[in-house]
Amino acid sequence: MRVLAIDTATSAVQAALVDLDGNGDGLDGDDLFLTAFRREIDGRGHVEKLAPFIEACLAEAGRTAADVDAVVAGIGPGPFTGLRVGMVTAAAFADGAGIPVYGVCSLDGIGANTRGRALVATDARRKEVYWALYEDGAREGEPQVCKPSDLPETGADYAIGEGASLYADQLKVPAETAPVYPDLVKLVELAAPRLLAGAPSEQLTPLYLRRPDAQPAPGPPR
Amino acid sequence: MKSEPVVMGIETSCDETGVGIVRGTELLADAVASSVEEHARFGGVVPEVASRAHLEAMVPTVQRALDDAGLTLADLDGIAVTAGPGLAGALMVGVGAAKAYSIATGVPLYGVNHLSAHIAVDTLENGPIPEPAIGLLVSGGHSSIMLVEDLAGKVTQLGASIDDAAGEAFDKVARLLGLPFPGGPYIDRAAQNGDRAYVRFPRGLTAAKDMERHRYDFSFSGLKTAVARWIETRRADGEDVPVDDVAAAFQEAVCDVLTGKAILAAKEHGVDTILLGGGVAANSRLRALATERAEQAGITLRYPRPKLCTDNGAMVAALGSHLVAAGVAPSRIDFPANSSMNIEVVSLADRL
Numbered sequence: 001m002r003v004l005a006i007d008t009a010t011s012a013v014q015a016a017l018v019d020l021d022g023n024g025d026g027l028d029g030d031d032l033f034l035t036a037f038r039r040e041i042d043g044r045g046h047v048e049k050l051a052p053f054i055e056a057c058l059a060e061a062g063r064t065a066a067d068v069d070a071v072v073a074g075i076g077p078g079p080f081t082g083l084r085v086g087m088v089t090a091a092a093f094a095d096g097a098g099i100p101v102y103g104v105c106s107l108d109g110i111g112a113n114t115r116g117r118a119l120v121a122t123d124a125r126r127k128e129v130y131w132a133l134y135e136d137g138a139r140e141g142e143p144q145v146c147k148p149s150d151l152p153e154t155g156a157d158y159a160i161g162e163g164a165s166l167y168a169d170q171l172k173v174p175a176e177t178a179p180v181y182p183d184l185v186k187l188v189e190l191a192a193p194r195l196l197a198g199a200p201s202e203q204l205t206p207l208y209l210r211r212p213d214a215q216p217a218p219g220p221p222r
Numbered sequence: 223m224k225s226e227p228v229v230m231g232i233e234t235s236c237d238e239t240g241v242g243i244v245r246g247t248e249l250l251a252d253a254v255a256s257s258v259e260e261h262a263r264f265g266g267v268v269p270e271v272a273s274r275a276h277l278e279a280m281v282p283t284v285q286r287a288l289d290d291a292g293l294t295l296a297d298l299d300g301i302a303v304t305a306g307p308g309l310a311g312a313l314m315v316g317v318g319a320a321k322a323y324s325i326a327t328g329v330p331l332y333g334v335n336h337l338s339a340h341i342a343v344d345t346l347e348n349g350p351i352p353e354p355a356i357g358l359l360v361s362g363g364h365s366s367i368m369l370v371e372d373l374a375g376k377v378t379q380l381g382a383s384i385d386d387a388a389g390e391a392f393d394k395v396a397r398l399l400g401l402p403f404p405g406g407p408y409i410d411r412a413a414q415n416g417d418r419a420y421v422r423f424p425r426g427l428t429a430a431k432d433m434e435r436h437r438y439d440f441s442f443s444g445l446k447t448a449v450a451r452w453i454e455t456r457r458a459d460g461e462d463v464p465v466d467d468v469a470a471a472f473q474e475a476v477c478d479v480l481t482g483k484a485i486l487a488a489k490e491h492g493v494d495t496i497l498l499g500g501g502v503a504a505n506s507r508l509r510a511l512a513t514e515r516a517e518q519a520g521i522t523l524r525y526p527r528p529k530l531c532t533d534n535g536a537m538v539a540a541l542g543s544h545l546v547a548a549g550v551a552p553s554r555i556d557f558p559a560n561s562s563m564n565i566e567v568v569s570l571a572d573r574l
């Protein structure tokens with residue numbers, strides 16, 4: 001099946017078309033194939049760039065929207081405004097094409113590729129990170145948000161992700177210096193059981209982890 | 223030759239998730255999900271709360287509109303969406319959704335101006351708009367006098383509030399009077415039993431020198447301060463504040479300036495039609511006073527029913543349908559959500 005994958009939970013605006021084979025009893029490396037991919041690092045450009053990226057992926061794969069069988073979207077955690085663009089795009093594309101949409105935790109798109117004990121940290125802005133711990137690629141507990149210096153003793157061997165590279169000097173474990181973003185093929189792999197089982201489409205709810213700032217708009221937009 | 227264009231409009235510039243569907247100037251559906259109650263306790267719209275509500279409501283509201291219209295997405299000739307002005311994060315939800323629907327269905331996309339949409343909505347009730355026309359747009363987010371020479375592309379702003387929007391003044395004064403948010407309807411109701419001449423509050427930017435520099439502009443922050451001072455003094459003197467009378471007197475000051483300047487703009491530009499739009503255009507006194515003054519001046523006054531005055535998807539669909547009918551080019555897929563979109567840009571045809 002042909003899957004449109006989207007993630008905007010980090011400063012990477014990204015879309016991909018991923019072909020998924022398999023029959024539901026386990027996947028191997030041959031069952032997932034990345035046919036088209038667009039990514040740009042632009043933390044403020046989600047609404048301008050994402051839709052053209054989807055069009056470009058379709059064009060590059062020689063496909064149209066009608067050829068897509070399902071949508072997989074990263075549901076954060078991530079800075080809200082950009083995250084929402086990806087999620088509403090995924091939900092509306094799926095609704096428009098009459099296909100199901102499935103959500104996957106965006107941190108898992110990084111963590112599921114790790115080995116050993118890894119701290120995955122992304123940039124939560126306001127000098128904080130979204131983070132979760134992974135043991136050989138499996139997440140322990142729910143994602144959290146805090147200041148890098150307030151991270152608990154995690155026992156991690158290393159830290160990885162945009163937040164890890166950004167705050168490397170404040171972390172108690174060595175950090176990968178190159179920023180790593182959620183891997184769209186991995187997101188599709190994580191959703192594969194639902195995709196292959198034809199599970200019902202989901203109402204995507206972002207992992208906000210923070211309550212909204214209760215500040216009314218300062219005035220009329222001018 | 224195809225008949226009237228069927229267009230879906232998506233509006234998320236503030237706290238209403240609106241999806242409307244029109245065929246030509248016929249309204250087929252007007253689905254609105256509002257988060258206004260979630261904002262009430264803050265006394266104003268909280269952007270993040272609004273954005274969260276938009277995301278949650280987006281797809282269900284589109285589905286509800288399609289169901290109400292008895293159509294599917296395949297029946298659409300266009301998808302129009304508010305590209306601005308408005309709250310940035312809120313706009314992005316609607317723009318993101320509209321782009322995705324457009325890509326998924328192949329239906330052309332039109333990024334449009336919220337303010338022109340407020341004008342266009344009148345076509346749904348009162349038919350095509352005579353051009354040129356003067357638009358008086360008043361809401362919690364804007365207070366503008368617009369000159370509409372061509373609704374498909376030539377709209378200019380003659381004046382606007384230099385501080386608070388009229389609707390904002392209603393909210394603030396309602397708060398001073400202990401009335402709930404949003405203040406407009408409550409002040410309107412209280413004012414029904416009040417004396418409009420009870421006290422004469424200041425009319426901003428109407429003095430001779432202001433009429434030179436700010437001929438068609440408004441200012442409402444001084445009015446709000448004057449009401450606050452008046453109430454303070456009254457309380458300091460140990461007297462009760464007559465809520466109905468203050469509401470009526472305040473409302474009169476706002477409506478007097480709004481209608482006075484709109485009529486002046488029409489006369490001075492040789493325009494014989496005035497359109498009211500925006501949430502404050504639902505105000506009963508504004509309608510009455512505008513009607514009275516327009517009649518005296520020999521000007522035709524038009525306004526849609528209150529539900530179409532407030533923010534909704536129908537107005538965006540109405541403008542979209544007008545653009546499709548006029549043969550205006552669709553927008554490029556990479557257009558931004560622009561929180562301060564220029565009032566003179568009616569639609570983002572072939573440009574950003």
Ligand SMILES: [Zn+2]
Nearest residue numbers: 336361500533
């Ligand atoms: Zn409005």
